[in-house]
Amino acid sequence: MLGLVLVIAIRTMGSKFVGKIILFDIFMLDFLLVPLLIITTTKIIKGNFLEWTFFKLGKHSTNIWLMHSYFTLSYFQDLVFYPRYSILILIFTFILTTSISKIIFLGKDKISIIKSQELKLEKQGG
Known part of the structure; x- marks a missing residue:
């Protein structure tokens, strides 16, 4: 559950902090966030x-x-x-x-x- 909250927090609030860096975009973190989202969602759904x-x-x-x-x-x-x-x-x-x-x-x-x-x-x- 913590992973899901972390992914949502990074995607929603990350652009405020990252927006100050010109060469970096929040979408560049998706390759890290998607596996975390998949693992977390799978653990929430499993056995339910x-x-x-x-x-x-x-x-x-x-x-x-x-x-x-x-x-x-x-x-x-x-x-x-x-x-x-x-x-x-x-x-x-x-x-x-x-x-x-x-x-x-x-x-x-x-x-x-x-x-x-x-x-x-x-x-x-x-």
Whole structure:
């Protein structure tokens, strides 16, 4: 937990102190801060309810990432931006894309079951 607080403190307050040095930018410390952030976050999540949640969401993450732009930028803008408040829009988009991802996985499982049954029939008949 201390590492997470340290990373946040360095990133937010570091620019005030570093801004006086012309040749140095606070972003130059990211190569040190990112590993610290990853290790700290992993230790916080490990063995917690969050671990199970992130594990379950992990298999949907690519679908969520690929679909969110279609919902927010192209086809369903009116639906996504209906809540009007940014946090509600974020939550609604997340729920929407996760639900669609689950439907895609169900369809994918159905198709694989049908294909495996067809292969069994071909082997028996052929």
